[in-house]
Amino acid sequence: MAVKFQQSSSIIANQNASVSIECSHDDSSLTVMLWYQHRPDTRSMMLIGYTYAINTNYENELEKQFKMERTTLLNGSLTVLSASPSHSAVYFCAANATAIIFDPSSPKTVHQNTSVEINCHHDDNNMEIMLWYKQLQNGQLKLIVYSYIGFSPDFEEDFQENFGIKRPDTQTGTLSIFNKRVRDFQVSVLICTKGTETNSQPVCFRQGTRLIVQEPNIYITEPKVKIFKPSEKEGPRSRTLVCVASGFYPDHVTVTWLINGDKAENGVSTDSVPQRKDKYYTITSRLMIPREKWYNPTNTFKCNVLFFNKFNNTDHFDEIKGIEGKNAISREKYMKTTQAAKLSYTVLILKGLVYGVFVGALVWKLQGTIGKQ
Known part of the structure; x- marks a missing residue:
């Protein structure tokens, strides 16, 4: 428990x-x-x-x-x-x-789409279980995996792909992050801890x-939030919206993206710490979405910044709608096209009915003529 x-x-x-x-x-x-x-x-x-x-x-x-x-x-x-x-x-x-000592680890800088290994070592040979955590933007620790000597590691649901664990001995372990998942750990803190069989x-x-x-001489100042549109020069499959919250102090903020009112879980990349210039802070967050979502004017994208002002949390946000693109179709145009298609289909059915009546009448007339003969 x-x-x-x-x-x-x-x-x-x-x-x-x-x-x-x-x-x-x-x-x-x-x-x-x-x-x-x-x-x-x-x-x-x-x-x-x-x-x-x-x-x-x-x-x-x-x-x-x-x-x-x-x-x-x-x-x-x-x-x-x-x-x-x-x-x-x-x-x-x-x-x-009990209290044990862990060896400190140094920061790592790697390129995206490359693998990275983080090592962990402690001094207690009785601790068979090693646990790894990721520190989130809001300070919470999220369990990635725990491993027990001689058994397969147990990864949490969000970390079951593109991760690996090595345990050469009880006191040593290595967490590997492979290829595309490295992007999810930009400027992240990973924490290693340990456990026993019981x-x-x-x-x-x-x-x-x-x-x-x-x-x-620095007063609490709320952030200004602005969303910037994606570049048209971006690749053929995706578009990236950029949200910048600036001019705030202190640096206690949490950034969340919403698409049509629902929290975006995938494609979000936010600076883990705000950057300071002079007295005030700036933080940037990016939302990568499929191209067709951006080229749809019915979609709404919202960047919400939760700011702690010493007494409570306040929301500050900006939102933007998708646009009509070359390969997109507006609701009005879609309705007109649909209505035209319905009308054409109705005319085609009526023509078919008239043709059917005509053929039926002709057959009936031919049968009457043959009967008289």
Whole structure:
């Protein structure tokens, strides 16, 4: 049964403030509580420390910046003692039966449609199960696969094609992403964790807490959203719409595409982190669709940007309709063509009926003439 976590929601704090992030879960067998920091500019997860019963262990003198507390076995908190812009990050609370050390991995840059391998190694030979997660744009961790020594890996539904796992030994593993699926992992963070035969998910993550430390003399500003039409020079099979959300602060946004009101799941590629210029941020998202969808004026494409303004989430969007192309047919033209076809068909039927009556009458007359003879 999956462990249920509760963790503080997104926080925007003033500089030099003390900020606490609460965490709780429901599994008393997981006695170790760990805290991780993920900063977008580092592309990696940093262990802050972990608590076990009354013992507290910090990494690399981080006790000068953070304070971890355990009020009960199932409840704990992480406090940023004096918040600064460098503390703006996503913080993850995790639970485990024991604490182990993972070797850090460096960022990888690869071309699209090429394969990539990500290696993982830890120091506990008792942990037979290795799990891989992908960090999503909103900070959540999505399980890709877990593997057990001597058995076939178990991939989640969204990752069953173009992925592979190698386990040369208990402490080492490699995740391979093949060819076209590399595109789905642009600027992504992949997280490796481990398990035992009796507990396949001992290191349990859930959605992190996004902390943003507001910089002085910069005010919270909502994004402006604009969709740009596809280029007519694009290939024969597809068209790509580009959505740009710009001029916002802080960088807490989530981008979603909708086609005729339904969320688009395929063909979406969004920057994992907004880019900053001067005081404000910009994020770009692309939606690739089949050519015929764009050349249909009845289709509506909407780019929605969810923005956290310190108190709640607000929606900001732009939308655009498909166009009539050379090979497309408008609704009005379609109706006219259909009506003309119906009229032609009706006339053809009437002609057939008249011809049938004429032939019938001629046959009847011939039969009468033969009968008289």
